[in-house]
Amino acid sequence: MTAGHVVIVGASVGGSRLAAGLRETGHTGRITLVDPDPDAPYDRPPLSKQILAGDWDEQRASLGDPAQWNAERRVAAAAALDTGHRLLHLDDGTRLGYDRLVLACGAAPRTLPGMPRDGVHVLRTLADCRRLRADLDRIGTGRLVIVGGGFVGAEVASTARARGTDVTVVEALPAPLSGLLGEEAAAELALLHADNGVRLLTGTGVTGLVGEPSVTGVALTDGSVLPADAVVVGIGVRPGTGWLAGSGIALHDDGGVLCDAYGAADAERTVFAVGDVARWHDPLLGRHVRVEHWTNAVEQADAVARTLTGPEPVPCRAEFFVWSDQYGGKITVLGRPGPGDEATVVRADAGRRRFAVAYRREDRLAAVLTVNWPKALLAARRALSAQGAADDVVAAWKAL
Numbered sequence: 470m471t472a473g474h475v476v477i478v479g480a481s482v483g484g485s486r487l488a489a490g491l492r493e494t495g496h497t498g499r500i501t502l503v504d505p506d507p508d509a510p511y512d513r514p515p516l517s518k519q520i521l522a523g524d525w526d527e528q529r530a531s532l533g534d535p536a537q538w539n540a541e542r543r544v545a546a547a548a549a550l551d552t553g554h555r556l557l558h559l560d561d562g563t564r565l566g567y568d569r570l571v572l573a574c575g576a577a578p579r580t581l582p583g584m585p586r587d588g589v590h591v592l593r594t595l596a597d598c599r600r601l602r603a604d605l606d607r608i609g610t611g612r613l614v615i616v617g618g619g620f621v622g623a624e625v626a627s628t629a630r631a632r633g634t635d636v637t638v639v640e641a642l643p644a645p646l647s648g649l650l651g652e653e654a655a656a657e658l659a660l661l662h663a664d665n666g667v668r669l670l671t672g673t674g675v676t677g678l679v680g681e682p683s684v685t686g687v688a689l690t691d692g693s694v695l696p697a698d699a700v701v702v703g704i705g706v707r708p709g710t711g712w713l714a715g716s717g718i719a720l721h722d723d724g725g726v727l728c729d730a731y732g733a734a735d736a737e738r739t740v741f742a743v744g745d746v747a748r749w750h751d752p753l754l755g756r757h758v759r760v761e762h763w764t765n766a767v768e769q770a771d772a773v774a775r776t777l778t779g780p781e782p783v784p785c786r787a788e789f790f791v792w793s794d795q796y797g798g799k800i801t802v803l804g805r806p807g808p809g810d811e812a813t814v815v816r817a818d819a820g821r822r823r824f825a826v827a828y829r830r831e832d833r834l835a836a837v838l839t840v841n842w843p844k845a846l847l848a849a850r851r852a853l854s855a856q857g858a859a860d861d862v863v864a865a866w867k868a869l
Contacts, residue, residue, distance in 0.1 A: 479575055487571055505545060517598075517624035577706060611634065611698035657814060658838070661796055661822060753786065799840075803850060815867060825838065
């Protein structure tokens with residue numbers, strides 16, 4: 470389909486990349502981008518780092534002007550979907566007809582009881598970033614409590630600590646990211662917080678917030694209250710699918726739009742999904758997978774653009790690749806660690822904390838974690854592409 474009207478719900482990286490990809494692959498029809506965020510499209514990774522730190526101006530995170538893709542931009546939220554008549558209902562009362570609809574509507578941050586409250590933040594949008602930066606300016610060297618030690622929470626901790634703020638991270642797991650990386654590797658990674666003067670409370674839950682109208686503390690499951698001048702809540706996200714109720718689009722019990730291996734969400738292949746909201750079927754894993762990372766959104770968007778404009782559908786089995794900038798260094802995860810994988814840690818001979826972890830599955834390298842070690846990542850990428858032995862990459866790391 471090189472003509473016709475393509476409506477894209479969501480103007481973040483997945484939606485923007487799709488609009489650009491449609492033009493690159495020859496689509497000549499209408500493109501409409503729908504998103505309630507007036508600042509979109511922009512890149513989200515800098516929100517917890519460069520923009521929050523004040524090192525970048527906001528324009529540097531821009532993903533472009535929809536006009537350069539000859540796309541119409543509608544500042545509105547999707548409210549309902551009528552697949553039978555191919556109509557998208559917006560919250561401003563208008564209806565958009567479409568030939569193809571792509572759901573790139575992302576996810577919304579999970580919250581704690583008692584939110585919203587002055588001094589309590591989530592970080593998902595540019596407006597969120599502005600409010601948090603203003604609050605960090607307000608509290609100066611005061612006490613920031615971050616609930617959740619995932620990548621976003623850790624990046625905010627890194628940025629705030631560099632500004633001189635007193636930072637405490639509260640994490641319910643035995644170590645941050647231990648659900649993804651395993652406890653041994655996650656414990657190694659957690660040491661980065663201690664190295665940089667961040668207090669880390671693990672195995673600790675949060676029961677609520679204290680203070681009214683402004684937050685003064687975080688109540689913990691052990692009955693204590695952690696004093697706080699500001700709080701950031703980073704406890705994950707929920708796919709933005711509530712508005713799809715009654716549409717006939719199948720949703721997964723754990724969240725996300727169920728798609729085939731080509732991103733199609735309906736039998737007629739008129740509705741597709743990409744990015745955080747999409748749960749694509751992976752034929753090699755034999756199950757539907759939802760991935761909340763930048764590279765996945767870009768690769769899925771590129772595949773759907775080629776499917777919509779080409780003679781045959783294009784599958785996408787995105788390489789699982791995550792990166793995070795923390796405390797002046799870089800953390801990468803390549804491949805998806807499994808719960809039964811054996812982890813081998815190799816430490817570089819350097820004053821700075823620098824190490825890599827190989828995840829072994831039946832003697833093969835299944836995934837890797839690298840911290841501040843680009844050469845180890847390069848060696849691991851080659852080994853993963855060749856389905857190499859884990860012992861070989863561990864030996865290669867030791868020789869670096």
